[in-house]
Amino acid sequence: AQSVAQPEDQVNVAEGNPLTVKCTYSVSGNPYLFWYVQYPNRGLQFLLKYITGDNLVKGSYGFEAEFNKSQTSFHLKKPSALVSDSALYFCAVREGNRGSTLGRLYFGRGTQLTVWP
Amino acid sequence: EPEVTQTPSHQVTQMGQEVILRCVPISNHLYFYWYRQILGQKVEFLVSFYNNEISEKSEIFDDQFSVERPDGSNFTLKIRSTKLEDSAMYFCASSDRVTNTEAFFGQGTRLTVV
Numbered sequence: 001a002q003s004v005a006q007p008e009d010q011v012n013v014a015e016g017n018p019l020t021v022k023c024t025y026s027v028s029g030n031p032y033l034f035w036y037v038q039y040p041n042r043g044l045q046f047l048l049k050y051i052t053g054d055n056l057v058k059g060s061y062g063f064e065a066e067f068n069k070s071q072t073s074f075h076l077k078k079p080s081a082l083v084s085d086s087a088l089y090f091c092a093v094r095e096g097n098r099g100s101t102l103g104r105l106y107f108g109r110g111t112q113l114t115v116w117p
Numbered sequence: 118e119p120e121v122t123q124t125p126s127h128q129v130t131q132m133g134q135e136v137i138l139r140c141v142p143i144s145n146h147l148y149f150y151w152y153r154q155i156l157g158q159k160v161e162f163l164v165s166f167y168n169n170e171i172s173e174k175s176e177i178f179d180d181q182f183s184v185e186r187p188d189g190s191n192f193t194l195k196i197r198s199t200k201l202e203d204s205a206m207y208f209c210a211s212s213d214r215v216t217n218t219e220a221f222f223g224q225g226t227r228l229t230v231v
């Protein structure tokens with residue numbers, strides 16, 4: 001069965017410090033991995049994805065994520081956090097080898113990131 | 118920047134009533150999805166739609182749910198007889214293809230069943 005785990009409901013970090021939001025996954029076959037962010041009263045906004053290639057992927061707003069196949073992890077990172085990064089972050093996975101009409105995403109529960117000044 | 122838009126942003130309905138949630142996907146996209154998020158829980162897949170038919174649906178998407186693309190631009194989710202447990206945030210999403218691409222989400226419709 002496909003699943004995503006975000007072990008931390010909340011992550012708190014001081015502005016300027018590095019941040020990490022953790023994600024582990026379970027999927028049959030090759031994973032396609034995504035991070036989305038949700039600001040208050042807004043929809044899910046795409047941040048970055050891993051499909052294939054380099055394990056370190058870079059995305060919007062200075063975020064990056066590292067795909068680790070042996071640990072089945074896809075942690076979101078940023079070298080220097082901003083107060084404006086405070087939001088709810090969702091990790092999602094889909095099966096990369098499903099049929100061409102199937103794009104179902106499996107989401108984690110979300111991690112609330114708070115960056116204080 | 119193109120975006121997925123959903124209306125209304127908030128809908129309150131009485132138990133047993135029918136509701137229709139509306140979405141306008143990004144114009145050149147071909148794949149459409151509905152997800153929902155009950156307060157405090159995971160975002161859950163409901164259904165995917167391609168070429169005017171359902172591609173996949175979850176166990177949540179039972180006979181009280183239906184989807185339609187009535188006019189080539191809108192994508193709707195209908196709940197025939199709402200229950201209290203249908204209260205959730207409903208997200209519409211679209212993508213231009215399935216492989217190697219991300220889905221773009223709308224801002225959501227908060228459905229409250231009373």
